[in-house]
Amino acid sequence: xxxxxxxxxxxxxxxxxxxxxxxxxxxxxxxxxxxxxxxxxxxxxxxxxxxxxxxxxxxxxxxxxxxxxxxxxxxxxxxxxxxxxxxxxxxxxxxxxxxxxxxxxxxxxxxxxxxxxxxxxxxxxxxxxxxxxxxxxxxxxxxxxxxxxxxxxxxxxxxxxxxxxxxxxxx
Amino acid sequence: xxxxxxxxxxxxxxxxxxxxxxxxxxxxxxxxxxxxxxxxxxxxxxxxxxxxxxxxxxxxxxxxxxxxxxxxxxxxxxxxxxxxxxxxxxxxxxxxxxxxxxxxxxxxxxxxxxxxxxxxxxxxxxxxxxxxxxxxxxxxxxxxxxxxxxxxxxxxxxxxxxxxxxxxxxxxxxxxxxxxxxxxxxxxxxxxxxxxxxxxxxxxxxxxxxxxxxxxxxxxxxxxxxxxxxxxxxxxxxxxxxxxxxxxxxxxxxxxxxxxxxxxxxxxxxxxx
Numbered sequence: 001x002x003x004x005x006x007x008x009x010x011x012x013x014x015x016x017x018x019x020x021x022x023x024x025x026x027x028x029x030x031x032x033x034x035x036x037x038x039x040x041x042x043x044x045x046x047x048x049x050x051x052x053x054x055x056x057x058x059x060x061x062x063x064x065x066x067x068x069x070x071x072x073x074x075x076x077x078x079x080x081x082x083x084x085x086x087x088x089x090x091x092x093x094x095x096x097x098x099x100x101x102x103x104x105x106x107x108x109x110x111x112x113x114x115x116x117x118x119x120x121x122x123x124x125x126x127x128x129x130x131x132x133x134x135x136x137x138x139x140x141x142x143x144x145x146x147x148x149x150x151x152x153x154x155x156x157x158x159x160x161x162x163x164x165x166x167x168x169x170x171x
Numbered sequence: 172x173x174x175x176x177x178x179x180x181x182x183x184x185x186x187x188x189x190x191x192x193x194x195x196x197x198x199x200x201x202x203x204x205x206x207x208x209x210x211x212x213x214x215x216x217x218x219x220x221x222x223x224x225x226x227x228x229x230x231x232x233x234x235x236x237x238x239x240x241x242x243x244x245x246x247x248x249x250x251x252x253x254x255x256x257x258x259x260x261x262x263x264x265x266x267x268x269x270x271x272x273x274x275x276x277x278x279x280x281x282x283x284x285x286x287x288x289x290x291x292x293x294x295x296x297x298x299x300x301x302x303x304x305x306x307x308x309x310x311x312x313x314x315x316x317x318x319x320x321x322x323x324x325x326x327x328x329x330x331x332x333x334x335x336x337x338x339x340x341x342x343x344x345x346x347x348x349x350x351x352x353x354x355x356x357x358x359x360x361x362x363x364x365x366x367x368x369x370x371x372x373x374x375x376x377x378x379x380x381x382x383x384x385x386x387x388x389x390x391x392x393x394x395x396x397x398x399x400x401x402x403x404x405x406x407x408x409x410x411x412x413x414x415x416x417x418x419x420x421x422x423x424x425x426x427x428x429x430x431x432x433x434x435x436x437x438x439x440x441x442x443x444x
Contacts, residue, residue, distance in 0.1 A: 034221040035249035036258075058221070058252060063422045073431045094286065096254045118260035156254040160287050168287045171254070171424040 038100060038109045038154065049108030051152040056100055059155045059171075062144050066155065066171055069140030075157075076169055082134050086126040089164025092116060093123055095131055096158045101141040103150035110136060123161060131159055190215060191241055191273075207236035211245075221249045240270035244277065251285050252423065259285075275299040276317055280310035284424055289324035296321050306344075314421070316341055319352050323427050326359060335359050351376070351419055351426070354385050358428045366392050383412035384419045384430040390438060399442060406439045 037056070059066060068075050093116030100109045112132055114123045135157060143150050160168040193208035211232045218225035229242040247262030263281070266274040279295035282288040296317050300307055307317040315323075322337035338356045341347060357372035370392045376385045386409035393402035409430070412418065419429040 034223055035226065036221075036253040036255055060252065060422050065422050065424065071431050071433065072425055073433065094256055096256065098253060113255065113257065115257050118256055120257055154253065158254050158256075158286065170285065170287055 036098070036154075038098065038111055040109065045109050049106070050102065051100060052103035052150070053152055055152075057144070057146060057151045057153040059101075059144070059153050061151075061153065062146050064144065067142040067144065068138075069142060072169075074140060075138065078138065079131075079134060079159075079166055079169060083130055083166055085164040085166075086124060089124060089127065091123040091127055091164055092162045093121055094158055094160055095123060095128055096156055097132060097135045098154060098156040099135070100152055101144070101155050102152045103143060105141045105143045107136070107138065107141055107155070124164070127161060127164060201236075203236040204239055207232040207239040207242065210235065211239075211242060215245075220245070220252075238269045240266040240268075240274060243269070244274055251281050254285065256286055271299075272302060275302070276308060277311040279317060280312065280320065283320050283324060284310070284312075284421075287327070289327045292324050293321055314350060315352070316347065319355070323355060326355075327427070331359050331363060335363075349376075349379055351380070351382075351428075353379060354382065354388065354419075355428055357385075358388055361388060361392060361395075364395075366395050381412065382418055383409045383435070384428065386412060387430045387435050387438070388428075394438070403439070403442050406435055406442065409435045410439065 066072055093114060096113040098111050098113070099107050101107050110132060112128060113120075114128060115121050116123075141155065144153050145151065156171070158170040159166050160170070190212045191208060193205050193212055196202075196204035196208055211228065214228050215225075218228065226246060229246045232239050232242040243262045243265035247259045247266070250259035250262070259281070263274070263278050267278055275295050276299055279292050279299065282295065283292040296307060299317075309316050310320055318337055318341040322334040322341070324334075325331070325337065326334040335356065338352065338359070342349065342352060342356065353372045353376035357369045357376060360366075360369035360372065370389065373385055373389045373392065376382070377389070386405045390402040390405035390409065393399075393405060410432075413430075413432055413435060419426050
């Protein structure tokens with residue numbers, strides 16, 4: 001192992017140790033409900049949507065972040081093309097849509113969270129319905145692997161809304 | 172040297188993410204905080220941050236010492252990573268309330284990184300600066316100095332001159348470590364039409380940390396100067412570096428000024444027409 005590799009390895013160890021929620025360095029030993037887990041809800045979820053394993057990882061557990069066909073740019077373009085800001089809309093705030101991407105790259109179990117100034121607040125359904133509907137149609141999610149196996153993972157999109165317009169999409 | 176710099180960037184995050192030194196609480200004769208801290212320190216490595224048992228541990232610590240700021244920060248950590256801005260802020264505010272000097276810079280870093288809250292980030296950094304008589308230091312993950320973040324916030328708030336002023340001042344500080352800072356400053360000048368200044372900063376970025384993104388912006392400068400061959404060479408270098416993974420990267424978010432592969436290819440295609 002050359003000096004450069006040793007430096008990188010050391011730096012990576014420091015980084016990973018800090019972010020226990022970053023790259024997953026422990027096998028999950030519990031299937032109890034964890035922070036922000038999305039359990040199947042027969043009243044709102046597609047009954048035909050399936051996850052492949054017993055544990056749903058986070059999108060950052062592989063260190064790769066959000067991966068989408070055509071990169072995040074393609075995703076942004078989709079919203080630019082399809083989202084129509086409601087006329088005279090004054091709503092501002094954050095809209096988070098979180099969902100599962102299964103081991104085949106299919107998305108499901110969508111949940112929406114809205115707020116303003118870090119407090120729960122409703123935004124007009126003419127905004128949130130569009131965002132949810134477009135998010136559900138996104139079909140470029142890439143399959144993620146961890147330790148050589150395809151995984152199910154949680155992904156989210158946050159839309160920063162100002163006067164009804166999308167001004168930024170995260171992460 | 173380059174790799175030593177990389178390690179130094181990781182060190183701030185090492186310190187801030189570890190449980191505090193419990194003996195400090197004992198020294199201050201706060202036995203409740205000492206007990207809560209010891210409980211966390213002895214058990215934290217057993218659980219993943221998203222594990223319910225991890226949350227139970229932190230809640231137990233808070234039951235012992237309701238002012239144990241570290242536990243609140245840890246309770247909020249998984250929520251920032253799931254984009255749950257409401258739950259995260261609830262816990263993070265408690266951490267800041269009980270230990271503002273430790274957690275104001277963390278809250279500032281995360282507002283910027285996860286929620287594009289540029290006004291809130293500036294407010295937190297300014298507040299932190301008003302409380303201390305030392306350097307504000309780096310973000311919680313060590314990627315940037317907080318003054319660079321402040322500059323980038325002003326850029327996003329459409330105040331590029333303020334951004335340039337803040338970032339240039341920070342880069343003049345002795346011992347300032349830069350991972351992407353010269354690139355950001357170069358882009359600010361490029362967007363204003365200051366090509367010579369932009370190129371000068373991109374060259375410094377290149378000497379410090381060569382990246383595909385930086386080569387791409389260098390190519391754009393040469394295109395503005397109508398030097399097509401130079402531009403083409405930099406684009407080809409950008410493509411090569413990108414393929415090798417020598418590019419701006421963050422495991423959670425897309426960074427400001429980060430370049431897409433298609434942008435490099437599009438410019439190259441136009442030059443080859």
